[in-house]
Amino acid sequence: MENKSADWDPRSEAVLKDQLATYDDMRRRCPVATSRYGYTSLFRHADVMHVLMDHETYSNAVSRFPSVPNGMDPPEHTAYRRLIEPYFEPQQMEAFAPVCREVAVRLVQALPEQADVELMADFAQIFALQIQCAWLGWPVELHEPLRLWTLKNQAATLARDEAAMSAVALEFDGYIKDLLTARRNAGSAAPDDVTTRLLRDQALGRPLTDDEIVSILRNWTVGELGTIAASIGILVHYLAGHAALQQQLREQPALLPAAIDEILRIHAPLVMNRRVTTREVTLGERTLAAGTRLALIWASANRDEAVFGDPDEFRLDREPQLNLLYGAGIHVCPGAPLARLELRVVMEELLGRTRRMALLADQQPVKAFFPASGFSSLPLHIEKAENATPHG
Template structure:
C-alpha cells in the first residue's frame, strides 16, 4: 500500500465495532481486498482466503514476534511440530476426555438458576471454558481465577495494541506454565498423568522439548481455547434463544447438534481473523501486494460469502463441511478441532437437555464483544428448567 494512499477501511472504527458482521458483508462486495492504516490488508472473500490457506510457500504463517509452535511456523519446521501435537487430539484421547467434559458441563448447567435472568457469558460460558481447559491439560483449580484475569488483560492489551502490556502478559503466562513444569519435574514419576506431563516427557523429536517450546504450545492451545470456546457458547445459545423452533428441534434430536453447531458458527464466527505475511510479490483480487505485506484473513466474512453459501444467513444442515472455514483449511487447519467439537457438542447437549426453554430477555440487550473478539461480552437470558424431572 502506498503510504500516501488513504486506507480503504478502519477495522477499529465505531461503526465497524458496533456491527462487525454487517461491515464485513459490505466490504466483501465493496472492497474485498482492503488496506487499513494499521498495516494489514484484509481479505473478505472465500476464494481469496482459500488461495492463501493452500499456498503456504507464498503466504507465510511466521507473523508473530513471539515463538508460536506450530501455528506461527512454515514447513519443514511446522511439519515436525504438527506431527508431535496431533496425537493429543486423536479419537482415543477425545473418547477418554469425554466423561470429564460431561461432568464439568453437567455441574455448571445444574448450577444455573431455573428461573429469572442469567448472564450467560460471565455465569456460564467463560467459567466452562476455563474449567474445561484446565481439566484437559491437568491444571489445578487454583489456576482458574488467575487465568480468567489473565485472559482479560491479554484482550485489553491486544485491543490497545500495547506492546509493553502484551510482553508483560506473555511473561505472566510463561510463569504459570514454568511453575507447573517445575512441580512435575520435582514429582518425577509421581507427577500427574496428564497432557502437560506428557509434553514434558515427549521424545518424538529425538529429544525433550525445551520449556520455551512447551510454553508456546500450551499458550497457543490456551489462548485459542479460552476465547473461542466461550465465544462459541455465547453465539450458539443466543442463536437458539432467538430461534425457538430450532432450539426445540435440537433438544428433541441432539444427533443434529454437530452439524448445527458448525452451521451456526459459520453464520456468526467466534474467531474474526487470522494472519499471514507474503513471501514475494503477489496479486490478490486485482491488487498487487509487495513482499512482506501483512494479511488479515477475515474468517467472519469468508464463511458468509454468497458466492459459496448463497444466502449467508440461511441455516442449513446439508452444507458441504469442506467449505466451512470455521477451523481453517490447508496444512494449518486447527489441530484442536476434535476437542472443540467435543466440548461444544457436550455442553450444548447438557444445556438443552437440562432446560425446557432458553429465551432472550426483552428489556436487556446482549452486549457485543469488541474486535478482535467476537460474539458477546454480556448475554442476558431467561433459562427455564423442567420442575417435574430430576436433573
C-alpha cells in the first residue's frame, strides 16, 4: 500500500540519478522518513545500530516466504543460526580457497589482452554465479538456468510484481528439490559438498526438511549472486577512477581486505534491509506504532558524518566494528567470511593479472536501480600484465 504523503520516494527519477547523494541529503534533512511504499527508512548510523542491537523490539520476521534463519527471531533463530555458522568457519573457507582461486584465475584469463569490456555481464555476474555454484557443489549445467532465474528475480523485484516473485521463488524451489532428490538417490555416492551436508545435517536433532533446506539455499544464493556481482563492479569502478590506489594494491595486496571493506563502505553493494517494530517506539523524534515496517539504509548509515567524518574519504585505518557492510548484532551476515574470501581472491587476480583498468571517456557506467546498488553496466578498458603476479 502506497503512502501518498511520504517524505521521500526511493524509486523516483531524482533518487535513482544519484542514490548516494540522496541518502546523504536524507540523513541530514529527514533521518527517519516515510516512503510511498509503506516503509519508514532509517538513514543515520546510530538509529540503524540501535535497531540491530534490539531484536526484541525490531523483528526480522518480515518476509511473506519462509526465511531460514534471516526472517526469524530468537529462540527459533538461535537454533538455525547455530546450524549454519559451521559452514562458514575458517577451516571451511581454507578448504574452499583453492577452488575460489581456480574460478577467479580462469575468468580473468578469459578476458581479452587489451580491450574494452562490459565488466558486469562479461565478468562480475559470471564470477558470482560460478563461485556460488562451486561452493554449493552445483553442476555446471545449472549455470545458465540460474543466470536466467537471477534476471527474472531482479525484474520481478524491480516491478514489485508479487505474482512474478512467487513464480520465481517456486522455480528456484524446483531446482533445489531436484538436486536434493539426486543426492538422496545417490546415497553414499552423493558428492561431499555443502548441499549434501545440509541434507545430512542433524544439528537440530533431526534432518532438515526440504522446505528448510530450500529456504536456507535461497537466502544464500539470492544474497550472494546479487551482492558479489555488485561488489565487484563497485570495487573495479572505484579503482579504475583512482589509478594510484589501484597500483598500490597491485604492489601491496595485503592491503586488499581493508581496502575492499572501505570502498564498499563508501558505496554499499546492498542498499537496505528490513525490520518491523513489535511495540510503539520513538526514533529521531518520530513515534512509530507497533507493526511499523522499517528499511535500514545501509548505504546511508555507512556514510554517516557523525561516525566517519567525510564519507567519501578513503582510509585504511577505520574501526572495523563501525562498518555495517555485513550488519551487526545477532543477525550479522553469517556468510561474511565467504564473501570476504571471494572478493579478496577475485581482486587479487584482477589486479595481479592486469597492469591497467580504466573507465571509458565515451561510455558511461549505468547505475543499478533501487533496491539494487552498484552498476547494471560498467564499460571498462583492461590491459593485461605481460607477467601476471601469482597468488595463493
